[in-house]
Amino acid sequence: MPGKEPHYAVSFAERYGSFSDSYFNASTALHRLGELIEDVESLKGIFDKVIPDERRWAPWVGAEIVSYYGVGYVTCLEWHARSRLRDLLTFKPEAAKVEDLRVVKEKIVIEMFTVKVNLASIVAAVTSVSSFEEYMNLFSRVLSAFDPKLDAWGALKTARPGTGKPWVEVQEFDELKGLYTSRNDLVHEIGITRVGHPISRDRLDPDEAHRLGELVQRTMLAIEASISAAVPSNFPNLLDNNGFRISEADWIEREIVDLESKIGKTTTALSDGLVEQDQYWNPSKAAAAEYIAKEKLFLERASVFHNRYVEMREPLKIALLKSRHQYLKSIIEMIGEVWEVDETPSSTPS
Template structure:
């Protein structure tokens, strides 16, 4: 076997395993709430670092006692990239017709498609995960595309432009004229320079170095979190109710099972009004359904171990099976 070919297949297999893990409905992290949680964790971490930094004064002319503080920019940009990819995956799952030729050419090939089918990995997540969101422009363009596909009227660029961080310890931009887009661009540029090159601003004399201190790290972190939440608020307000991974008005995930339960009740009522035989067995099927739900909730074999929840996937599979049956029943009544 060709060694290079084997390496490519091994890389693809590892990537497919990663896609399956991050896109898992219950334990996956390719979703907006994971982005928000990561940002909130980072800001809590900065609070602890602020306490520590009071014990250490920076060297003369230095901006910060710890150059590592600048690397919070890596976390922030990772969250921005993850945010864009997660919502792009949601769009592709909800509206496959929004996939463009460019998405497929960059993200897929025959070997990858075979691998996706073989490993039962989701194509929407694979394509979205393969997208490059390496600058502020691509972040804003991605959400402009999502908003357009979902008929969300507001412009992501205008939303971000109206958000500004609190007063910073540096004068990277003129505070009188800089918009939120300028700050977003600045965070991306700062991160990219930090991780891709070594220059005088990092290893030169302390007076020439540009390191974030805790004030900057917190200001930029709060700005990024505000920007992400502002985008999410628009999705909550204007996206269809069944759009994946929607958040409620308070920024918490909407329980998908509540939506499934509502659809089941609606379909049961509709079918019962049109099909006499269905009415006679509805009470029996409801009792059997409730008994299976109770089994899932009480089975010792499905106990939650540490942070892994084994009951939710089983419960959702049962409910989706019921919903699928009812949808098939209703569609065939129409003939």
């Protein structure tokens, strides 16, 4: 019916699939978590001055809003898991399962075509991550898609660099599970844990809220370390050791150099030795490099791309480089198909 609201999964996929909205990724989840940890640390400093330890009740009965940091932490875990599921299905469609398609009905397919969103985003939008077990099972799926011997539980037990200790201690697993339980109770129920006697209420004190935030951060970084070690270098949205996003543009530019080299060698090999190298390829390659350089200068200097709220230049630069990469890849694939030359590249930007 005209004017009817689209399916929520389609709306989600469209909202987080635009050029200007690059928030559906692991880097964003970690960034948001870092902000929450800094925030609770600042709030803790205020409470330490206003209500020092010797004047506090046990358990904590101060500002109940502190407990809601747990809601934010679980949201970051959920965002982390769902974004990596989308990355997996985008990069490796064969990793999809029949149950992933449970939501794809005729109405949704039509809406998908209308707004031009992909299936991977739809699946990520409807995937539930309502318990720590679901979070871990999803990441076990991601890791095992590249190495059947890997799972998320093992990733958390590996040694944290420079410490000699595991990323997450055995006793901390129960705390992570409990974080989901408390979150679900906090946002869905109003019982004795919310309005009963202060002794029976379930509240986070500032110290606990800060410590749990750092535990969640270690959990996410441990998962990311295992992902980086297991997946190819062109897997989407890879992070460095500190949890910062690795530049996709840098990777594509390196790939372009490799593809151009393959094309040069292939065209030379097919010239029957009449020339040292195809006389048209080098001028073409030089002209393309000059064009890309001028386009990058345009993106960097044009005032229209400088916006205090939205980063426009980086996604547009990636779009520019991807177009060149796809063209070069198509050349190699077509030459390989027609002339039966095995030079097809094995990697594709996300």
